[in-house]
Amino acid sequence: MKPVYVKSKGLQDTELHYCPGCSHGIVHKLIAETLEELNIIDTSVLICPVGCGVFAGNYLACDAVEAAHGRAPAVATGIKRTCPDQPVFTYQGDGDLASIGIAEIVHAAMRGEKFTTIFINNGIYGMTGGQMAPTTLIGQKATTAPLGRQKELHGEPIRMCEMLSSLGGLVYAERVCVADVPHIIKAKRAIKKAFTKQLNNEGFTFVEVLAACPTNWAMTTRKANEWVLGPMAEYYPLGVIKEV
Protein backbone atom coordinates (compact mmCIF):
# COMPACT_ATOMS: atom_id res chain seq x y z
CA MET A 1 0.00 0.00 0.00
CA LYS A 2 1.16 3.50 -0.79
CA PRO A 3 1.08 6.25 1.85
CA VAL A 4 -1.60 8.89 1.24
CA TYR A 5 -0.76 10.86 4.34
CA VAL A 6 2.06 10.27 6.82
CA LYS A 7 3.66 12.56 9.38
CA SER A 8 5.91 15.19 7.76
CA LYS A 9 9.69 15.05 8.14
CA GLY A 10 9.46 18.71 9.10
CA LEU A 11 8.12 17.68 12.52
CA GLN A 12 10.11 16.22 15.40
CA ASP A 13 8.79 13.21 17.26
CA THR A 14 7.92 15.25 20.38
CA GLU A 15 4.30 15.05 21.56
CA LEU A 16 2.54 18.44 21.43
CA HIS A 17 1.55 20.06 24.74
CA TYR A 18 -1.47 21.83 23.21
CA CYS A 19 -5.02 21.20 24.46
CA PRO A 20 -7.24 18.74 22.55
CA GLY A 21 -8.55 20.28 19.31
CA CYS A 22 -6.20 23.30 19.40
CA SER A 23 -5.43 24.68 15.94
CA HIS A 24 -1.73 25.20 16.72
CA GLY A 25 -0.98 21.53 15.95
CA ILE A 26 -2.63 21.76 12.53
CA VAL A 27 -0.68 24.92 11.62
CA HIS A 28 2.58 23.30 12.80
CA LYS A 29 1.88 20.43 10.42
CA LEU A 30 1.23 22.81 7.49
CA ILE A 31 4.51 24.64 8.14
CA ALA A 32 6.36 21.31 8.45
CA GLU A 33 4.92 20.07 5.14
CA THR A 34 5.86 23.36 3.44
CA LEU A 35 9.46 23.19 4.73
CA GLU A 36 9.70 19.57 3.55
CA GLU A 37 8.24 20.26 0.09
CA LEU A 38 10.47 23.30 -0.48
CA ASN A 39 13.46 21.28 0.86
CA ILE A 40 14.38 23.96 3.41
CA ILE A 41 14.06 22.06 6.72
CA ASP A 42 17.81 22.20 7.37
CA THR A 43 18.28 25.85 6.42
CA SER A 44 15.18 27.50 7.92
CA VAL A 45 15.22 29.46 11.16
CA LEU A 46 12.08 29.75 13.26
CA ILE A 47 11.64 32.57 15.77
CA CYS A 48 9.33 31.38 18.55
CA PRO A 49 6.89 33.68 20.37
CA VAL A 50 5.80 33.89 23.96
CA GLY A 51 2.38 32.33 24.50
CA CYS A 52 1.07 28.86 23.75
CA GLY A 53 3.39 28.66 20.72
CA VAL A 54 6.48 29.12 22.89
CA PHE A 55 7.59 25.49 22.42
CA ALA A 56 7.17 25.50 18.61
CA GLY A 57 10.94 25.00 18.35
CA ASN A 58 10.59 21.64 20.11
CA TYR A 59 8.06 20.48 17.52
CA LEU A 60 9.34 21.71 14.15
CA ALA A 61 12.52 20.08 12.84
CA CYS A 62 14.22 23.32 11.72
CA ASP A 63 16.49 25.55 13.84
CA ALA A 64 14.69 27.79 16.31
CA VAL A 65 15.37 30.84 18.47
CA GLU A 66 13.20 32.09 21.32
CA ALA A 67 12.50 35.82 21.35
CA ALA A 68 11.36 38.09 24.17
CA HIS A 69 7.60 38.63 24.24
CA GLY A 70 6.47 40.25 20.97
CA ARG A 71 10.02 40.83 19.72
CA ALA A 72 10.17 37.92 17.25
CA PRO A 73 10.09 40.27 14.19
CA ALA A 74 13.08 42.23 15.58
CA VAL A 75 15.08 39.01 16.14
CA ALA A 76 14.01 37.75 12.70
CA THR A 77 15.22 41.03 11.15
CA GLY A 78 18.67 40.52 12.66
CA ILE A 79 18.93 36.88 11.58
CA LYS A 80 17.61 37.49 8.06
CA ARG A 81 19.95 40.44 7.47
CA THR A 82 22.93 38.41 8.75
CA CYS A 83 21.99 35.25 6.85
CA PRO A 84 20.04 36.51 3.81
CA ASP A 85 20.22 33.13 2.06
CA GLN A 86 18.39 31.30 4.83
CA PRO A 87 14.59 31.20 5.09
CA VAL A 88 13.52 32.92 8.33
CA PHE A 89 10.02 32.93 9.79
CA THR A 90 8.27 33.97 12.98
CA TYR A 91 5.33 32.10 14.51
CA GLN A 92 3.28 34.42 16.71
CA GLY A 93 -0.04 34.48 18.50
CA ASP A 94 -2.36 37.46 18.88
CA GLY A 95 -1.19 38.39 22.37
CA ASP A 96 2.40 38.36 21.16
CA LEU A 97 1.96 40.01 17.76
CA ALA A 98 -1.13 42.23 18.06
CA SER A 99 -0.58 43.43 21.62
CA ILE A 100 2.86 43.67 23.22
CA GLY A 101 4.74 43.23 19.95
CA ILE A 102 2.68 45.42 17.66
CA ALA A 103 5.47 48.00 17.19
CA GLU A 104 7.95 45.34 16.05
CA ILE A 105 5.61 43.78 13.49
CA VAL A 106 4.49 47.15 12.08
CA HIS A 107 8.07 48.35 11.64
CA ALA A 108 9.25 45.03 10.16
CA ALA A 109 6.42 45.29 7.60
CA MET A 110 7.23 48.96 6.96
CA ARG A 111 10.90 48.15 6.30
CA GLY A 112 9.90 45.24 4.08
CA GLU A 113 12.09 42.74 5.93
CA LYS A 114 12.33 39.62 3.79
CA PHE A 115 11.00 37.08 6.27
CA THR A 116 7.62 35.40 6.77
CA THR A 117 5.27 35.76 9.73
CA ILE A 118 2.66 33.15 10.57
CA PHE A 119 0.12 34.88 12.81
CA ILE A 120 -2.23 32.73 14.89
CA ASN A 121 -5.40 34.67 15.67
CA ASN A 122 -7.67 32.90 18.15
CA GLY A 123 -9.03 36.07 19.73
CA ILE A 124 -7.91 35.24 23.25
CA TYR A 125 -4.83 34.90 25.46
CA GLY A 126 -4.51 31.13 25.62
CA MET A 127 -1.50 30.40 27.82
CA THR A 128 -2.27 32.91 30.58
CA GLY A 129 -5.87 31.79 31.03
CA GLY A 130 -8.32 33.30 28.58
CA GLN A 131 -7.90 37.05 29.05
CA MET A 132 -9.22 39.46 26.41
CA ALA A 133 -6.90 40.05 23.44
CA PRO A 134 -6.88 42.98 20.97
CA THR A 135 -8.51 40.52 18.57
CA THR A 136 -11.36 39.37 20.86
CA LEU A 137 -14.67 39.91 19.06
CA ILE A 138 -17.32 42.39 20.28
CA GLY A 139 -19.54 40.54 22.75
CA GLN A 140 -17.12 37.62 23.16
CA LYS A 141 -16.54 36.71 26.79
CA ALA A 142 -13.07 36.49 28.33
CA THR A 143 -11.86 36.19 31.92
CA THR A 144 -11.06 39.93 31.93
CA ALA A 145 -14.29 40.78 30.10
CA PRO A 146 -16.89 38.61 31.86
CA LEU A 147 -19.77 40.53 30.23
CA GLY A 148 -18.16 40.33 26.81
CA ARG A 149 -16.05 42.85 24.92
CA GLN A 150 -17.76 46.22 24.62
CA LYS A 151 -17.05 48.66 21.81
CA GLU A 152 -17.37 51.78 24.00
CA LEU A 153 -15.02 50.42 26.66
CA HIS A 154 -12.52 48.28 24.74
CA GLY A 155 -12.72 49.47 21.14
CA GLU A 156 -13.11 47.32 18.06
CA PRO A 157 -10.81 44.33 17.38
CA ILE A 158 -7.68 44.87 15.26
CA ARG A 159 -7.61 43.43 11.74
CA MET A 160 -3.86 42.86 11.43
CA CYS A 161 -3.81 41.83 7.76
CA GLU A 162 -5.63 44.99 6.66
CA MET A 163 -3.58 47.21 8.97
CA LEU A 164 -0.21 45.88 7.74
CA SER A 165 -1.37 45.88 4.11
CA SER A 166 -1.24 49.69 4.10
CA LEU A 167 2.56 49.44 4.41
CA GLY A 168 4.69 49.35 1.27
CA GLY A 169 7.16 46.71 2.47
CA LEU A 170 4.49 44.03 2.75
CA VAL A 171 4.16 42.06 -0.49
CA TYR A 172 1.72 39.33 0.53
CA ALA A 173 -0.95 39.08 3.20
CA GLU A 174 -3.57 36.36 3.30
CA ARG A 175 -6.06 35.35 5.97
CA VAL A 176 -6.94 31.66 6.22
CA CYS A 177 -8.45 29.27 8.76
CA VAL A 178 -8.02 25.59 9.62
CA ALA A 179 -11.56 24.79 10.79
CA ASP A 180 -12.18 22.06 8.19
CA VAL A 181 -10.27 20.10 5.56
CA PRO A 182 -10.97 22.37 2.53
CA HIS A 183 -9.81 25.40 4.53
CA ILE A 184 -6.72 23.48 5.73
CA ILE A 185 -5.75 22.84 2.10
CA LYS A 186 -6.17 26.55 1.31
CA ALA A 187 -4.15 27.49 4.39
CA LYS A 188 -1.32 25.20 3.29
CA ARG A 189 -1.31 26.85 -0.14
CA ALA A 190 -1.07 30.32 1.48
CA ILE A 191 1.81 29.32 3.77
CA LYS A 192 3.70 27.74 0.89
CA LYS A 193 3.15 30.84 -1.25
CA ALA A 194 4.49 33.08 1.53
CA PHE A 195 7.66 30.98 1.85
CA THR A 196 8.10 30.88 -1.93
CA LYS A 197 7.87 34.68 -2.10
CA GLN A 198 10.45 34.91 0.66
CA LEU A 199 12.78 32.56 -1.23
CA ASN A 200 12.36 34.89 -4.25
CA ASN A 201 13.42 37.84 -2.03
CA GLU A 202 10.19 39.72 -2.74
CA GLY A 203 9.63 41.31 0.68
CA PHE A 204 7.69 40.82 3.91
CA THR A 205 5.06 38.08 3.78
CA PHE A 206 2.28 37.58 6.31
CA VAL A 207 -0.24 34.77 6.79
CA GLU A 208 -2.97 35.17 9.42
CA VAL A 209 -4.61 31.95 10.56
CA LEU A 210 -7.97 32.10 12.35
CA ALA A 211 -7.53 29.46 15.03
CA ALA A 212 -9.77 27.71 17.54
CA CYS A 213 -9.09 27.73 21.28
CA PRO A 214 -11.79 25.33 22.55
CA THR A 215 -10.43 25.36 26.13
CA ASN A 216 -10.50 29.13 26.72
CA TRP A 217 -13.61 29.68 24.64
CA ALA A 218 -15.30 27.00 26.81
CA MET A 219 -16.62 25.23 23.70
CA THR A 220 -16.47 21.74 22.26
CA THR A 221 -14.10 21.41 19.31
CA ARG A 222 -17.12 21.24 16.97
CA LYS A 223 -18.65 24.45 18.37
CA ALA A 224 -15.25 26.17 18.33
CA ASN A 225 -14.77 25.48 14.63
CA GLU A 226 -18.32 26.68 13.95
CA TRP A 227 -17.38 29.90 15.79
CA VAL A 228 -14.29 30.28 13.56
CA LEU A 229 -16.29 29.82 10.34
CA GLY A 230 -19.17 31.96 11.62
CA PRO A 231 -18.60 35.14 13.69
CA MET A 232 -14.80 35.15 13.34
CA ALA A 233 -14.69 34.76 9.56
CA GLU A 234 -17.42 37.40 9.33
CA TYR A 235 -15.35 40.04 11.14
CA TYR A 236 -12.01 38.81 9.77
CA PRO A 237 -12.74 38.07 6.08
CA LEU A 238 -10.81 35.13 4.64
CA GLY A 239 -8.77 35.41 1.46
CA VAL A 240 -5.86 37.33 -0.03
CA ILE A 241 -5.80 40.81 1.53
CA LYS A 242 -2.81 42.10 -0.41
CA GLU A 243 -0.56 40.67 -3.09
CA VAL A 244 2.01 42.69 -5.00
Place this chain on the structure above:
Amino acid sequence: MAAKVIFDRDRCKGCELCVDACPVHILALEESTNRKGYHPAGCTDTSKCIGCASCARICPDSVISVYRD
Protein backbone atom coordinates in the same frame (compact mmCIF):
# COMPACT_ATOMS: atom_id res chain seq x y z
CA MET B 1 -10.19 0.12 -3.47
CA ALA B 2 -8.50 -0.91 -0.27
CA ALA B 3 -7.40 1.68 2.23
CA LYS B 4 -5.88 1.51 5.66
CA VAL B 5 -5.98 4.08 8.45
CA ILE B 6 -3.52 3.69 11.33
CA PHE B 7 -3.83 5.45 14.69
CA ASP B 8 -0.91 6.17 17.03
CA ARG B 9 -3.30 5.46 19.90
CA ASP B 10 -1.33 6.87 22.81
CA ARG B 11 -0.78 10.28 21.15
CA CYS B 12 -4.52 10.87 20.65
CA LYS B 13 -6.24 13.51 22.81
CA GLY B 14 -9.78 12.58 21.81
CA CYS B 15 -10.58 16.00 20.29
CA GLU B 16 -12.98 14.41 17.75
CA LEU B 17 -11.87 16.64 14.85
CA CYS B 18 -11.26 13.49 12.76
CA VAL B 19 -14.68 12.10 13.69
CA ASP B 20 -16.31 15.24 12.24
CA ALA B 21 -14.00 15.33 9.20
CA CYS B 22 -14.62 11.73 8.04
CA PRO B 23 -16.95 11.83 4.99
CA VAL B 24 -18.06 8.19 5.44
CA HIS B 25 -18.62 8.46 9.22
CA ILE B 26 -16.56 5.46 10.30
CA LEU B 27 -14.53 7.11 13.07
CA ALA B 28 -15.54 7.20 16.73
CA LEU B 29 -13.96 7.54 20.16
CA GLU B 30 -13.18 4.28 21.96
CA GLU B 31 -14.76 3.32 25.29
CA SER B 32 -11.35 2.61 26.81
CA THR B 33 -8.70 5.21 27.64
CA ASN B 34 -5.13 5.53 26.37
CA ARG B 35 -1.86 6.27 28.22
CA LYS B 36 -2.74 9.99 28.44
CA GLY B 37 -6.16 9.19 29.90
CA TYR B 38 -8.16 10.29 26.86
CA HIS B 39 -10.69 8.22 24.90
CA PRO B 40 -8.74 7.80 21.66
CA ALA B 41 -10.27 7.86 18.18
CA GLY B 42 -10.52 4.64 16.21
CA CYS B 43 -12.01 3.23 13.03
CA THR B 44 -15.26 1.28 13.41
CA ASP B 45 -15.29 -0.24 9.89
CA THR B 46 -12.03 -0.22 7.93
CA SER B 47 -13.69 -1.84 4.89
CA LYS B 48 -15.64 1.39 4.27
CA CYS B 49 -12.52 3.62 4.37
CA ILE B 50 -11.97 5.45 1.07
CA GLY B 51 -8.44 6.62 1.95
CA CYS B 52 -9.23 10.33 1.53
CA ALA B 53 -6.94 11.25 4.48
CA SER B 54 -9.30 13.98 5.72
CA CYS B 55 -8.88 12.61 9.25
CA ALA B 56 -5.08 12.69 8.99
CA ARG B 57 -5.05 16.22 7.59
CA ILE B 58 -7.16 17.67 10.39
CA CYS B 59 -5.51 15.77 13.29
CA PRO B 60 -3.49 18.35 15.27
CA ASP B 61 -1.37 15.67 16.97
CA SER B 62 -0.25 13.67 13.92
CA VAL B 63 -1.95 10.56 15.29
CA ILE B 64 -3.22 9.27 11.94
CA SER B 65 -1.49 7.88 8.85
CA VAL B 66 -3.41 6.72 5.79
CA TYR B 67 -2.41 4.19 3.12
CA ARG B 68 -4.16 3.20 -0.09
CA ASP B 69 -3.59 0.71 -2.91
